[in-house]
Amino acid sequence: MAHPPASLPPPNPAADYLALTHRRRLYSGILLSCFVLLLVSAFNVAESRNAGGFLAGLPRVLDFPAGLLAETWERLDRMPGNLLNYFPSLVETLNIAAVSTLTGGLCGIVLALLSTRGLARWPRLVPLWRRLMDVLRALPEIVVALVLIFLLGGGPVPAMIAIALHSAGALGKLFSEVAENADLKPVEGLASVGAGWLQRMWLGVLPQIAPNLLSYALLRFEINIRASAILGFVGAGGIGYDLRNTMTWGQGRFDQAAAIFILLFVAIVAVDQLSARYRNKIAHVEH
Amino acid sequence: MSATATLDPLAARCAAADRLFARRRLLGIGIPALILAYLAYVFFAFDVPGLAARMNPDNARILLADSYSYKTHVTQDTRSGRIVVAVEGDAKGAYPPGMLPDWVDIDGRDARVDLGNGQIAEIADGSVAVTVPGFGEIRAESTLRGIRVQLPEGGDGPRISQSDTLLVVYLDGARLTVTRTRIELFRYFLGWELFWFTLDSPYYGKSLPELLRLALSDERIEPEKSNLRGIFEGFWYNRVWQHGEVAWALFETVLMAFIGTFGAALIVLPLAFLAARGFSPARLARFGLRRVFDFLRGVDGLIWTIVLSRAFGPGPMTGALAILLTEIGTFGKLFSEALENLDEKQQEGVRSTGANALQRCRFGVIPQIMPVLMSQVLYYFESNTRSATIIGAIVGGGIGMFLTQAINSQKDWEKVAYYIVLVVILVMVMDSFSGWLRRKLIRGADA
Known part of the structure; x- marks a missing residue:
């Protein structure tokens, strides 16, 4: 007779399951509340080290936008002139982003091909290129830009180099993930007819992965526009630089700041939409 | 007669192939040529030839020499x-x-x-x-x-x-x-003199074995505290390198990224349901929320930083809130798209048991979507650590502030080098940490 020992209660799967679910729910509840607690205490620490408190500042959040709007409204007739005035700076910001995406993307392709297993020119150097990309990715653009501003003087070139370096690292990683999934048959075919590494990559790999690369590069372009605006704010030219100037002039020039806000907003949203449309198109061509 | 009939389509196909090749070849030359033309335009638009006149080779020499000596x-x-x-x-x-x-x-x-x-x-x-x-x-x-x-x-x-x-x-x-x-x-x-101890510390100039011996011995160099504590305080409160404050600044940077990213995720999670097709109770709510997300994303982090620092003053909280606002826009889009692309089967399963909308979300949607969302949030956490350095430079908080101060002094290049190393290590650590956590989450979801 295979009776269960008397000390154990008879098996009851439904009750066990319910108990398990309850326990699980309790655990995730505890985890969630711990997390929220952590978040709240982190916020308190940040607030205590801030110049102004959260609740004290909250009513004032809208003061600046309101002042901005009021001044803009007052001098609405000047808005077209202001927009036209700052348009060249916007073009510079966009150019910084475009060139750095382009050069960063090209460097990224080379780095990606060098660091993809199965495609690498020198398989032993793969970890080296990977670490290089990690470092490039980890370097905040602002650091490189500020150092280069010290060396090269202000202007768009330091920002361009800084963003390009970061893009090379970021895109290189994404590209190498794409290249890893590339079909190796064309590469083998090319190798069998005696093609060199460059020819194998140019004719065998790049045509396969080009749509994906383009898609990632477009996404990066969006990010880089924001980065180039921020770098302008610390002195690297473009619309960010003008924004800082109008902000330091303070009251009385807010209509110009508003013009810059509008230009930046429209540019970011427009590029966002355009690149989303193109990326969708590319994705549809692929499938 | 019949020979030409079979040849004609072949010739037509040959011609089509030739045209295709010609177009491909044109593209192969045209795209690089366009890129080159653009680069040439930018070369002059950015006044690269004038760069040689503007750059200062002395500065480069000072910077290089100062960073390692x-x-x-x-x-x-x-x-x-x-x-x-x-x-x-x-x-x-x-x-x-x-x-x-x-x-x-x-x-x-x-x-x-x-x-x-x-x-x-x-x-x-x-x-x-x-x-x-x-x-x-x-x-x-x-x-x-x-x-x-x-x-x-x-x-x-x-x-x-x-x-x-x-x-x-x-x-x-x-x-x-x-x-x-x-x-x-x-x-x-x-080298970096005074990195460990300043000259007024009794431990200055001691080698590592000497320090170890001192730390373990009972003979107190400073009578009011133990040697181990003295060594730590000499290092931590080093007035020149400010290790304690730098550590705080690094922590503050992570703090900004943490509050910004996870705060935004918590706020967006319920909103994303309202903004997702198939979940939203009203088209108008969906449309309105979508536009709010677009607006938050489109107004760049830079602008949010400026607006918020006018209200809250400089500091880490301002930076955290700026990240939070931008990320609400980003997550709003990502989360609601993830919800729209969801597999319907699980929800139908839950619905068949008579669950209401809230229960369907809780048991049909959340378990399915959580690993994906967490993975995205973690990815942004890592990237926001880097952004927090940049935003910190503008709002005056975290390691970004230390960095800009050191760079603007134009002489503390050894500190600049030190902070750069710290930031790179911090970002790489966050990168591998979030990568590790993401892999765990995805594996947990598969299991």
């Missing part, structure tokens, strides 16, 4: 005659009288300084003589009316820039600067 200054204020020896010429790094380095010999208002490589400088109350091997003796006298300089005749000497009120001699691994009120010599040494 330090200077010890010997300075005489010619009005008082006092001679001070200090690391980086900083009052916090000044040598106390009894502790001078062995290459400096001070006697009242006179001093003898060995500048290395056979270069000897002698300061004698307001005048200085530097012997340079193979060149001769450079003499300079500093008076309030101006400076008098005597240079040896001819010979290949060091680079010298000279005016009525300023003399700079660029020696080998050292430099002499004379103004109307000051004679200053400095000499380069390898």
